[in-house]
Amino acid sequence: xxxxxxxxxxxxxxxxxxxxxxxxxxxxxxxxxxxxxxxxxxxxxxxxxxxxxxxxxxxxxxxxxxxxxxxxxxxxxxxxxxxxxxxxxxxxxxxxxxxxxxxxxxxxxxxxxxxxxxxxxxxxxxxxxxxxxxxxxxxxxxxxxxxxxxxxxxxxxxxxxxxxxxxxxxxxxxxxxxxxxxxxxxxxxxxxxxxxxxxxxxxxxxxxxxxxxxxxxxxxxxxxxxxxxxxxxxxxxxxxxxxxxxxxxxxxxxxxxxxxxxxxxxxxxxxxxxxxxxxxxxxxxxxxxxxxxxxxxxxxxxxxxxxxxxxxxxxxxxxxxxxxxxxxxxxxxxxxxxxxxxxxxxxxxxxxxxxxxxxxxxxxxxxxxxxxxxxxxxxxxxxxxxxxxxxxxxxxxxxxxxxxxxxxxxxxxxxxxxxxxxxxxxxxxxxxxxxxxxxxxxxxxxxxxxxxxxxxxxxxxxxxxxxxxxxxxxxxxxxxxxxxxxxxxxxxxxxxxxxxxxxxxxxxxxxxxxxxxxxxxxxxxxxxxxxxxxxxxxxxxxxxxxxxxxxxxxxxxxxxxxxxxxxxxxxxxxxxxxxxxxxxxxxxxxxxxxxx
Numbered sequence: 001x002x003x004x005x006x007x008x009x010x011x012x013x014x015x016x017x018x019x020x021x022x023x024x025x026x027x028x029x030x031x032x033x034x035x036x037x038x039x040x041x042x043x044x045x046x047x048x049x050x051x052x053x054x055x056x057x058x059x060x061x062x063x064x065x066x067x068x069x070x071x072x073x074x075x076x077x078x079x080x081x082x083x084x085x086x087x088x089x090x091x092x093x094x095x096x097x098x099x100x101x102x103x104x105x106x107x108x109x110x111x112x113x114x115x116x117x118x119x120x121x122x123x124x125x126x127x128x129x130x131x132x133x134x135x136x137x138x139x140x141x142x143x144x145x146x147x148x149x150x151x152x153x154x155x156x157x158x159x160x161x162x163x164x165x166x167x168x169x170x171x172x173x174x175x176x177x178x179x180x181x182x183x184x185x186x187x188x189x190x191x192x193x194x195x196x197x198x199x200x201x202x203x204x205x206x207x208x209x210x211x212x213x214x215x216x217x218x219x220x221x222x223x224x225x226x227x228x229x230x231x232x233x234x235x236x237x238x239x240x241x242x243x244x245x246x247x248x249x250x251x252x253x254x255x256x257x258x259x260x261x262x263x264x265x266x267x268x269x270x271x272x273x274x275x276x277x278x279x280x281x282x283x284x285x286x287x288x289x290x291x292x293x294x295x296x297x298x299x300x301x302x303x304x305x306x307x308x309x310x311x312x313x314x315x316x317x318x319x320x321x322x323x324x325x326x327x328x329x330x331x332x333x334x335x336x337x338x339x340x341x342x343x344x345x346x347x348x349x350x351x352x353x354x355x356x357x358x359x360x361x362x363x364x365x366x367x368x369x370x371x372x373x374x375x376x377x378x379x380x381x382x383x384x385x386x387x388x389x390x391x392x393x394x395x396x397x398x399x400x401x402x403x404x405x406x407x408x409x410x411x412x413x414x415x416x417x418x419x420x421x422x423x424x425x426x427x428x429x430x431x432x433x434x435x436x437x438x439x440x441x442x443x444x445x446x447x448x449x450x451x452x453x454x455x456x457x458x459x460x461x462x463x464x465x466x467x468x469x470x471x472x473x474x475x476x477x478x479x480x481x482x483x484x485x486x487x488x489x490x491x492x493x494x495x496x497x498x499x500x501x502x503x504x505x506x507x508x509x510x511x512x513x514x515x516x517x518x519x520x521x522x523x524x525x526x527x528x529x530x531x532x533x534x535x536x537x538x539x540x541x542x543x544x545x546x547x548x549x550x551x552x553x554x555x556x557x558x559x560x561x562x563x564x565x566x567x568x569x570x571x572x573x574x575x576x577x578x579x580x581x582x583x584x585x586x587x588x589x590x591x592x593x594x595x596x
Contacts, residue, residue: 012388013275025055091182119150154306194248205237214262225244243257257279259275280390330580340360340362399437404417446499504553518561
């Protein structure tokens, strides 16, 4: 068979010496919990004949995995044999997992390499001491908990229902090997300064590197744009690259610079990494959102990142690219990735094609000390993985008070949210942070609210009432938002900051008779004409509100029983694309106010 997902998984940190381990693996549903009993059962696993095969990187619940079993199997095991390329005889060998949901224990040739907790971020092992030239045996045990303290986003606990979908268990992103020298560049942080015309580079070597240098060279469309070189330091080597005649990155003009990083020993190149960057600035001014120092109206679409044949895993790199292209064709300039840390290849295409992204973390559903302990390291890791992507302009740690249900009036829950926001800004002070998107805000760069009202006039009046209440610090009464939610937590007055409607619409529609479990907001229009009327009325009401700095429409595609996408689950448009584009790009009162 052809290699599934054959492309390099991290074009933002590329080395040529890599080996893709996707493809057919041995697989088993087996009730041994890999936390406690893996070593005890290791000999049995090495001798055991696995009864199934699975196509990695697709989860077993998906048709593309070759299994397609939707039942809950909390403990699964993988096995694969591999040989090293003949020219990988020196340096180190790294084993990378793009993402494995949720708890993984990894064994190679009878040795436990380690464990990893967290279903949405990458992890790696240095396997140099344990790997052989031929016939390596890699075993992976995975346990996917159903606990409410585990970040799971929109994955259901049992059968899919309403806006929760089929689970993803186990490997769901590419697995690969990488050959690196003894001394190599482990990671890099890129911080563009558009006003200064420079790029700050924080290069992190894997070990102390006395006598080495780090060199950075930027090019634009093959022409040298700047270079810098300095002595390597551990743990971080800081550099600053000056760029003349800077070309800014935006959705309308997604200019990208190529960047080559080298670890040097004199004139000898020890390690080489290829990446890229965009010169882009996100800021606030007088209650407005700015992109590259200019007011920018964000026209975003909610994107769940699910596919009918791959679930969490896109069937191909082209499918990821196509979702960005569809968003742009429909008239949006970005998306809010909802309850998912998306495949890095999606962000690559957003960078390359010009598409704003809000990065959002999957929710846990019950706050506890264990929930906090599971959430924080993975949220931090997700930010650090994606921090160099110019397309990402905002971080959203919480949504609709999921997992923080008492935040409106519980001081300890509010403290937790404040701490997460503070940590997020410490890691990345260059982007906006939305504390709790939807309602019950505490401290936020954007105050987002959700309203799925079907009537355009009622939608408009709801916002006027909501904003008035938020400015008056309400502590009781009936709100226009779902479940009697308020814009702010009790006792906190809304400051003069940008406001967006960050979920609306959600109009379910299928041309044929909808299935019995079909789900959407505020009923299903009987005809396309009725859909168009609701769609246009709601957008016109939204555009009439000069306080709004943008919107997030729900949503890009259908997902299983949730049929409120502008595209079907297989990415077929339900409506005339030019009509949708024209509505999505109508002038907004906010733009006219700023221009006037």
